Amino acid sequence: MTAVSLPSASAATTGPSALRSVGSRLWIIAVWTTVIFFIINLLGIIAAVVTSSFATRWLRSWLPSGYTTRWYVSAWEEFQLHDVLLVTFQIVGAVVMLSGLLGVPAAYAMARREFPGKKALMLLFLLPLLVPPVTFGIPLATVLYQSGVGGTMAGVILANLVPTVPFVILVMIPFIEQIDPRVEAAARVFGAGTFKMFIYVLLPLLMPGILASLLLVLVRTIAMFELTFLTAGPTSQTLVVALYYAVFAAGVRAVQSIDAMAVVYMVTTLIWLVIALRFVNPTQMVTRAKRQPAH
Amino acid sequence: MATPAIPLSTRLSARGLDGVTLLVLPAAIVLIALFVYPFGYGLWLSFRPKDGTLLGNYGKFFADPFLYDTIYTTLALAVPVTLMNLFLAVPVAFRVRLMRHQRLLTTILVLPITLGTVLVAEGMLNYFGPQGWFVRALTSTGLFNVSQIKLVHNYWGVFLSLLITGFPFTFLLTLSYVTGIDPGLEQAAATLGARAAERFRHIFLPLLVPGLAITFCLSFVQAYSVFPSAVLLGAPAGPTRVISIAAYQAAFEEYDYSMASAIAMIMGAVQLVVVVAVLAARNLFYRGPAAGAKG
Incomplete structure (x- = not known):
């Protein structure tokens, strides 16, 4: 299935002449x-x-x-996929919740207020997305191990927040900017405080954006190898890290068994990708940060 | 002295600091604690080597070819792959921009980004392996025999993996820049009789250079921090011993966090040097709006 429709009709608009060499x-x-x-x-x-x-x-x-289908049964037992999946969903769930709670209010402040130091904050939110995870992951893992959370589930969650919180902020800022501020002003006039306004006015209006950004965070966190790999201990491995160790130690177990695990990982990721793609354009997954660093 | 006392809160909110602005604080604190502080701590730690001297780690790194060669090894992978991705992405983006149904193509291309390098590595071990479909297809043409083609566990394995995960990323970024150029500019050139190649050379290329420079930087930085595929698909002891492997081994095999931080800082510095060089070169070209002049 190549499924790439050749653009015979639209291509005609490019050239001054219909005659192509x-x-x-x-x-x-x-x-x-x-x-x-x-x-x-x-x-x-x-x-x-x-x-x-x-x-x-x-x-x-x-x-x-x-x-x-027996490789799935053996992979399920050999790699303790039950535990690994449970750990994966606990970590991913915590990362999604926390990055939503931290990111959405921050995005609101960034979208609505002009204040001194805003440019520096924007840089702070951009850098974790531009610096590759391995580069900052090693110092981060060092700090986490020395403070005692390295190798635990909390450490993995903290490490994963570094790229996801800025991601939520940068995706949410344009969403918030397009909401008419007069809607908020009206809520203020009727006596709503910031908190009430958030719950009753902004949250319903922002739901599509929040849903989209959190689904993308979810997909990214399931697939985030480097940070989880550097900070996870034996009991806090996510599926992708467990898969890495299985491939790394190839030869110990049957190839089919590793591939069965890879399929489990693939299905886990793709289910969420399909859901996410109902809300977002695929190009958004890559180009979320392109406008800001451009100039 | 006689000015009426304006309350502090009013004065602050006039500068944009009020309750709403404070919403940015939790996210900013988390990122300072988990991104800025570890970086600073890593930098400090890298100057506190085991031997007690200030520059011990850096001296050791640049004295040992097993360590400093990783800089060149990684550059030898990252630069050709990034350039190749870019040279492939530009013409494809120019064709895809004319397509009406881009979504299926972009969805397929988002797959390797979503699934991540570990899964692609496992798939490539099957597919490009000596008994895989790719090698089988090549040998069935009769032009090659199996012993001539070796595509995994060497430089080319890592190269191909960076191509497969990197090309979609480069392409989607490029596509967003290409579609941002006002088609009116091209039509104006076409009206004046410029052929496709001339329109590309004189209209699109100058407008695209800034975007391509950003794309190069982002793709290069990703490729330079290649880790799982260099281990799984390459020869991590020799030809593809990239710099992140050296940093990982220092941290988690020798437990020398100081040395690992130094290597991570060197890795960051090389990335920074290349990015700064590319962005400085970009200033030699036109930088301005790519949209039409009339609003």
Whole structure:
């Protein structure tokens, strides 16, 4: 399934002439071939994991000699997926809640007020998204281990807040800016304090934005490898870290068993991705911070 | 002295400081505690090596080829991959911008970003492995034999993994910049008789350079901190011993947090140098609105 509709109709708007040279036709074909080649390989990589997880024996052939579901049972027991999934959802749930509680009010203040030091704060919220997790993760892990929360679930949650709180803030600021401030002024006139206004006026208006940003936080936290890896102990591993250790120690266990675990991870992530994509445009997942650092 | 006493709260709120502004504080405190403080602490710790001298860690790093070579090893991976991603992303973004149904394509491309490097690594071990579909397809053409193609556990494994997770990221960023350019500018050039290549060279490229510089920086920084795929798909003891592996080993295998912090700081410094250089070069080009002049 390549499913890339060739833009024959809309392409006509680009050129002054409908006559295209052979060169530009070849160029268009070359570009689409590259895209299709990339997508085929990408889907091949995913399909290889899924196929292998159902394979009885898969050696020196295009397809396995038979199919079975027993690897899922063995992976569930070998990798204690029950516990790992429980830990994953506890960590992810806590990260989502906390980054919502911290991020949404902060985004409101950033969107509505001009105050001294706002630029510095904006930089503080941008940097954790621009600096890669490994770079700040190692000093952060050092601090967490020395203060005694390293290797515990609390440590993993704290580490994961570093990119997610700024993410919520940066996604929420434009959402809040587009709400008419007169709605809030009206609430104030009727005697609502900041807290009441938040609960009864802003929260319902902001719900789509909050939902979208928190779903993206959820997907990102499930897939966040580096920070969790650096701060997790044996009892606070999330699914993606457990998967890393399984792949790292490949050869100890059957490949199919590791692939079954990879499929469990993939399904866990993709369910939330599908839900998230109902609320957001895929490009938003990447370009959330592009406007601010541009100039 | 005779000025009527304006209450402090009124004076503060005139400068934008009131109860609402304070909502930003919890998030700011969390980020200062978990991002700024660890960075500062890491920097301080890196000057407190085990041997008691001030610059002991840095001296050790730049004296030991096993350590300082990681800078070049990582650059040799990150720079070509980032450039390749960018050179692929620009033409594809120019075609996709004309597509009416971009969403399916962008959704497929968001998959590797969402699933993360660990899962892609496990999939690639299957797919690009000696018995995988990719190698099988190549050998079935009769042009290669299996022993000629080695795509995992070496430089190319890491390169391909950075391509597969990095290209979608680069592409989606580039696409958002390309679609931000007013199509009227291109139509004006087309009216004056400029062909597609000329329009790209004289209209789009100057407008795109700032955005491409940002894209390069963000993609490069991600690639430079490559960790899981360098371990799982590369040769972590030799050709793909990247700088994050050195930092990880110092912290969690030798328990020398001071040295690990020093390596993390060097990693951050290299990233900073490249980013600053690219952004400085960007200033040589046009920087201004990419939208039409008439509002």
